[in-house]
Amino acid sequence: MIAQLRRIAGDDAVIEGAPAPYASDATQETLGLRGSARATVRPPDAERVRRVVAWCYDHDVPIVPRGGGTGFAGGAVPSEDAVVLSLERLDRFRELEPAAWRAHVEAGVSTATVTRRARESGLLFPPNPGAAEQSQIGGNVATNAGGPRAFKYGVTRRWVTGLEAVVAPGEVLRTGGAVRKDVTGYDLTGLLCGSEGTLGVVTSVWLRFVPLPERSAQVAGFYESAADGCAAIAAVFASGGQPAALEYVDAGALAATAAAFPAAVPAGARFLVLAEADGRDAEVASDAAELGEALAAGALLTHVATTRGDLDALARWREGVSGAVTGLLGAKVSDDVAVPVERLAEMLERADAIGARHGLRTCSWGHAGDGNLHVSFLLPPGDLPLRAAAMRASHELHAAAVELGGAISGEHGIGSVKRGELGLQLGDVGLRLHAAVKQALDPKGLFNPGKKQ
Ligand SMILES: Cc1cc2nc3c(=O)[nH]c(=O)nc-3n(C[C@H](O)[C@H](O)[C@H](O)COP(=O)(O)OP(=O)(O)OC[C@H]3O[C@@H](n4cnc5c(N)ncnc54)[C@H](O)[C@@H]3O)c2cc1C
Structure with a gap:
């Protein structure tokens, strides 16, 4: 097999097995997922990708396409009988x-x-x-x-x-x-x-x-409770303006990152809403003022960033939230359910209650405007019983999201991590059509088997 793949894709394009960089994705850190494969192929162009797929399809070999390996659903984690097909050399x-x-x-x-x-x-x-x-x-x-x-x-x-x-x-x-x-x-x-x-x-x-928008501005509002913060999010919707981004950080995630926030965080703050305006110069000034007004209702404090330096500092802080939360106990199981925005407060309450029921420290942040929560169940690395509890909690989280009219994944996908959960959301007819689409496009079931099902 290796010799044949080398003939097709080039000598330097085929590696036996799946070396570490090709065996996992971002779930390695959270869930410890790691796979193996018969070979890793890095074709230099699209025609060679086609020939590798044709060979695999002809020889009944599963194909696991691989991008940058940053996925949070285990989608690029290979199975032992598969060929990893990395697209990294198609970079033009x-x-x-x-x-x-x-x-x-x-x-x-x-x-x-x-x-x-x-x-x-x-x-x-x-x-x-x-x-x-x-x-x-x-x-x-x-x-x-x-x-x-x-x-x-x-x-x-x-x-x-x-x-x-x-x-x-x-x-x-x-x-x-x-x-x-x-x-x-x-x-x-x-x-x-x-x-x-x-x-x-x-x-x-x-x-x-x-x-490219001429410039942007960000307004941060700090609140005593998630309920106050969600009321401010509703006020932003009612204001008629269209922020580019409308994010939230809950009490647990805020506590983990407050020291690094690029301005003073008021005492008693247990929820943060972050709204960004972008567009032409004049627009941004008036949009930011409107956002500031909407977020000020019920806020302990609002903070406005308009200079490049302040905006970059906020962006760096926001990027660091996930890592800081991981750092609390050393590992986490993360989820990405989504609900209609008016159910966000209810979903936040349910997430906390589910975590507590399973004995898990829980916090979240995410894309408030899209009702998209990144819920994290925290655990020490290698704590298998707690990880199993977190997986059970995730399942309950998915059921709760669907009950509130939402989705079991708003961003990261199903991969192998949410395997078997599609039925929660799609129902019998949806599941049947889903399977029919797969059958029509991949009759042998060789493209990334075991994922998204
Ligand atoms: C720190 C961090 C922050 C993140 N933030 C976000 C966020 O804000 N929003 C968000 O949506 N996601 C986010 N993600 C998740 C991840 O970055 C995205 O899902 C990203 O799109 C995955 O791209 P990738 O190239 O790394 O794909 P991979 O992880 O390599 O693969 C993901 C899936 O796509 C398939 N795939 C990859 N390339 C191809 C291809 N060429 N053809 C067919 N199938 C292919 C794989 O088989 C797998 O199923 C974040 C991840 C990290 C680590």
Whole structure:
């Protein structure tokens, strides 16, 4: 097998087994997930990806597509009978057309590179999931990644006008392209967005951009309780303005990070709401004032950041929340349920109650405007009984989110971590159609088996 794959993909493209960097994703830190594989293949171009897929499909070998390995669902963690197909060498911009606000990029280009190249051309690529230096655009498409700015700009799918993908049994599918509007046929681009490597391998993506906002401002509001903070979030909705991002940090996560907050945190603060305005100079000033007014109702204190230095300091602090929370006990099991925004307060209460029932220290933060909570159950590293309790708590969390009209995953996907839970949300008819789609595109079940099901 190794010899044949080397003939197809090139001598330097095939590694026996799955060396450490290809055996896990971001769940290694949280859940200790780690896989193995028969081989890792790093094809140098899309045609070689196609040939590897064709060979695997012909020989009944499972294929695990791999981007930057920053996923939180175990999606890129391989199984021992599989070939890991890493897209890292497909790292070219095939086209960058600033005048038309678009680019055609290969799947292995990092998210940060896309953002940077767009910015250098005076453009914005809005999706901003964390770990951007490591995650790849193909991985972002495969997980339909979001991030804070999804509140105003939407998730990755909204910025993808077309895809090139290798599908079974080793053929190239092209959907959409540079065209901005296309309602021909079923939405195959949308189907592949968020498919977590289970329907094919994305090799390139047509992206659209928007002009770079002239500037941004952030307003932080501190509250005595989650109820007060959620009332302020409702006030932002009622204000009629459209923040780029509307985030929250609960009491536990705030306590873990208060010392590093770039301004004074008022005594008694147990909830933080962070709103960002972006746009033209004049717009941002008035939007920030409006946001400040909405967030001031019921707040202990509000803090406004407008200078580049203050904004960068806030951004760095926000990026550090996850790590600081992990540092509390050394490890955590994280979740990413989403609920309609008006149920956020209720979901926060339920998350705390579920954690307490399982004897787990619990805290959360996340994308308040999208009702998307990153709930963390904290535990010491290697505490297997507590980890098992956290997995049971996660299951209850998913059921609670669905009961409140929400989703078991708002961002990270199902992967292997939420395996068997689709039925909670999709119901019998949804599950049947889900399986029919998989069967139609992957009749042998070789694309990332065991994931997203
Ligand atoms: C610190 C941190 C912060 C994060 N913040 C966010 C956030 O704010 N919002 C958010 O949505 N996510 C977030 N994530 C999760 C993660 O970064 C995203 O899910 C990201 O899109 C994964 O991209 P990747 O290239 O690392 O994919 P991988 O982890 O390599 O793979 C993820 C899934 O996509 C599949 N896949 C990868 N590439 C391809 C391809 N070319 N074709 C087909 N399938 C493929 C894999 O098989 C797997 O199922 C965060 C992760 C970390 C570690």
